[in-house]
Amino acid sequence: MGDQSVLERIVNGDEDPKDLPLPLLQSITNDFSHERKIGQGGFGEVYKGVLTNGITVVVKRIIITLATIDDILFRREVYSLMTINHQNVVRFFGFCSNTHHKAMKESRSGEINLVNVRERLLCFEYISNGSLDKHITDELRGLEWETRYEIITGICKGLRYLHEEKSIIHLDLKPSNILLDDRMVPRIIDFGLARPSENSHDMGQHFGTRGYIAPEYEHEGETSVKSDIYSLGAIIIQLITGHFSFPNKNNVIRRWRHRWSKPPTLLQYQQVTKCIEMAVRCRKQEPEDRPSISEIISILTESESTDERTVQMIPCYVEDDMLGIKPLELKLPSELKEEISSFTVELTNATRHCIAFNILLQNRQQYEGQPDKGIVQPESKFDVKIVLPPFGERYHADMFIVQSMKVSDDLIHKVITESMFHEEAGKVVDEVNLMVVYEPTKPQENLESREDTNMPAEEAPMGKRERRC
The missing domain is CATH 3.30.200.20 (Phosphorylase Kinase; domain 1)
Structure with missing residues (x-):
């Protein structure tokens, strides 16, 4: 005792x-x-x-x-x-x-x-909410933007404290080394690699995680506070978009606009764009081209000075031009073994344009889309049936991708091909991941879908509905 x-x-x-x-x-x-x-x-x-x-x-x-x-x-x-x-x-x-x-x-x-x-x-x-990597998703689901932004600024403040007040380089900054408490406040952890920051160093033994480790540290063993800035850039990009690759700023805002079901305010626009721009600077190959942590916080703080109550919506994002997909996550019972089952994905076109879609199935032997491509007419809905053949017990998640793009009104279903959805200059192709999760359920439960969607239930009624089964 x-x-x-x-x-x-x-x-x-x-x-x-x-x-x-x-x-x-x-x-x-x-x-x-x-x-x-x-x-x-x-x-x-x-x-x-x-x-x-x-x-x-x-x-x-x-x-x-x-x-x-x-x-x-x-x-x-x-x-x-x-x-x-x-x-x-x-x-x-x-x-x-x-x-x-x-x-x-x-x-x-x-x-x-x-x-x-x-x-x-x-x-x-002990931090109750687990590590940040468990909460990273794309723009259309998961944490709200305000929560993500607070997490980004919290990580930056913690890193400034380490760099400027304690002269410490972390050297393994990544989402799994950031914990979230019950108020979603981020806490940086794991200083197993941390070392005093006396300008820069050459370390004989290299640690770190690929994707987050700075190139000068990975290849030359050179470390400085700018090594952590590189890692921070990767984390910010993941928090905004759910993936590593450098994002197209306008497309990211389009996807957030779709999630918000209204145009972004000036405050939201500034926060998203400044975070993206700062993350890109953090990922520069040369350490001297990356910003300091104080500069990052200063620039992000500027956007916080905007009074959201007095600003207008950003006019260029007034229209939601993305295809609505419901649900985004499909929950299936793992106990279904010896029967063909199916579920319906609802595609909603709330725009005044025709939108073509293509469903990329990672495992065509396990899933079948009926149909797997087609056109959703303006202001209408379109049901796609995803069919699963008999299968044994499954406990891992699967994913397929719904691609969509605007097309001319005279295009017909028969000419829709997969090659049309290859991105080219001037053409916007949206890709939305649809997750399939197998979970144990009670015998009396039927197939069900989580109410997780990238289109709000209160969306204006569509003029018509198409069904293709």
Whole structure:
């Protein structure tokens, strides 16, 4: 109880982080039981620790390998964490550096030898909402724009604190190293690679995650605060669009306009465009071409000064010219095994133009679209049936893509081909991912669709409906 009371006082802010006894961390994690394990990364295993008063913490157990057996990284992480106190950086409660002897019997000789067992552990606050990577989606579903924007600015503020107040480079900034609390406030975690920032360094051993790691660090081992800026750019792009590739600004705003079911306000327009422009600058190949974290925050803050109540809508985005698709996520019971099943996807054209569509099925042996391409007339709806043949139990998600584009009024269904949907200069082809998720259901439940759509239910009534089954 004495040991736990020390940790309780640290959690309550009455004491500073300190060296924690190994028995304490073993006790609160049920001796690092499988039931308490909540994650694993390249540097260690993560366990949930529960104190007798109900407080939950996280214990990170460093895996002893050739990469981590040198205590330099461990001491660097502890040094970094001991001095950190910011709302956008995870709270650190303490560490454990323990070496003890364990009797090991040689398999051949039968001799008993004493070997050193090294335990390196870190204790953090428990964040309830999981990591950011679990919340990344495209513009048409998932987190609202305001929440995404607050997450972006929160990450930037946490990174500014690390760079400018603590002179720390993270070196593995990515969505899985950003936790979200119950108010969706981001907290930067995992300083296993963090090092003091004294201008720039050449590191012999390279870590990091492909897609987020800066090119000068990946290829030359050169590190600076601009390495984290490169990673930040990748995170911002993913938060806005759901993918890595450099986005077309106007197309991104079109998709958000479709999600909002109204033209963007000046504030929304400025926030989206400035985030995209800043992310592109962050991804520059040369470190000196990337902005500093203070410049990023300054530019983003400028857009926040706009009074949303007094601005007009952006006129060039008045019309929603995208094809409505409902639902965006289809939930099917995994228990259906020996019968053909189907579900309906509703396509809605609320525009004054004809819109052609093409459904790309990743697994044509498993799914069939009836029809898989066609034309939705102006101000009308069109039902597409997706047919599933008999299948065994399935527990993984599938996806197919609905492509759409405006076409001339005299085009007929028969001439619609897949090649028409290849993007060319001056032609806008929208692609929307439709997720198929298999979940266990009760026997009496029928096929159902989640009410997750990229078109609001209160959309103006369409003049007519087409059915093709």
